[in-house]
Amino acid sequence: MRLQPQVPEPESIGFLLLPRFAMVAFFSAIEPLRIANRISGRTLFHWDVISRDGGPVTASNGMPLAATWSLQDAPETPSLAVCASFAPEQALDGELLEWLRSRARAGCVLGGMDTGCFALAAAGLLDDQTVTLHWESLPEFRARFPGIEAVESLYEVSAEGFSCAGGSSAIDMSLDLIARRHGNELAALVREQLVHDQGRLPASRQRHVARPIGDADPMLDRAIALMETHLEAPLGIQALADELGLSWRRLERLFERHLGQTPRHFYLERRLAHAHQLLIDTRHSVMDIALASGFASASSFTRAFRRRYGLTPSQLRQR
The missing domain is CATH 1.10.10.60 (Homeodomain-like)
Structure with a gap:
């Protein structure tokens, strides 16, 4: 998810899973990358799944997901997404926050999915950035971190970092990555495989009030x-x-x-x-x-x- 014109293949992305992370957002992020690999016939993207101790992490839906690395042995990657959902701050402590800071010092571009930006903000890693997170958590985030610009967009991508609101917005963010790295044609083919709407702009609204179809004002x-x-x-x-x-x-x-x-x-x-x-x-x-x-x-x-x-x-x- 790093904005650089030339990247090695495969491009490695780390996903740090916090307890009760949003599984739908995680899979929505990696499935477009998997499909891009299949369509291209090459391994364009590789992902590493990280947990605190290297063991399984239970998602918000109650299902455990296996990790491949712990904080101590996880390989360095050009970018890292913090995946969270409910009560993200309950998983934070000095060890995890310092690990995130060490990744940033090593040049890793950090991002948050759903409520993952709570961890990055607590680590002091979001200065001068515009971020987004799930709309339910925006008021609490703004109250806790008034110096950080948090907006209700689908996703935000810059040279400094990235973030998405969770849910299907992770698809849009990954499609954006594919288009930036390997062109709009491949991104369009991946979108077609996902039966996903035409690419939504980053600034698109996260939600619309439920009302009868065709009834808008x-x-x-x-x-x-x-x-x-x-x-x-x-x-x-x-x-x-x-x-x-x-x-x-x-x-x-x-x-x-x-x-x-x-x-x-x-x-x-x-x-x-x-x-x-x-x-x-x-x-x-x-x-x-x-x-x-x-x-x-x-x-x-x-x-x-x-x-x-x-x-x-x-x-x-x-x-």
Whole structure:
């Protein structure tokens, strides 16, 4: 994934698997490389799978995946992707962070998949870079690392590093690598084998609100984007309407027509979903998560959370 015009064949890429990594992102990254090798009739790409101790790593879906190297004996590679998903920071310690720093000092270009950038940021390796990660984890990442520019794109690639949001965005990032190294024609043939849409641009949005096929409204997208950027300090519905240049009544009709619910209810659902993710992925206190989700007190947050999920925030963490 390094941006250099000439690379040896095969080009080696390391994949460091953290506990509960996203298996779909990992396979989405390596399958295009495998197919490129098959179509070309040459080994254009080689990958090394690394875990802390060289043993299997259990993915977020509960399936173990064998690694081929430990941190101590892993070969140096031109690039290395940190593969993570839920609660990435729970896997980090001084040994792993120093190992990442040593790779960077050796000239390895480092990247993150899904939430892998948490590890790189904790190691101090993302200065002056623009990164992306899964949209659910973007608010927490921005709060933890305010000095790093984190955007909601599919993937980011530069001479300094790379990152993708996970899921199928890893396919797009690997196709981009294939095109840069071996031309658009090979990348197109690989995409065809994957039955993948025409190449999506890196800056494409990660997600679209679920609604009936063919039912789209740019104004609704703008309204939801405003909500997403004001989870900690929620806008009132009238203030939201004013920002959009709409009447309160028209905004209500917009949400009812496309989503079958009021903007107030939709906004609350978004805030609670954000809180749910923070409860799973972080060790922040219930009060801190309440404030980060726009609630003035832990008690009001707990009541709303129980109504939505049928259990309290503390009970969720005990499961």
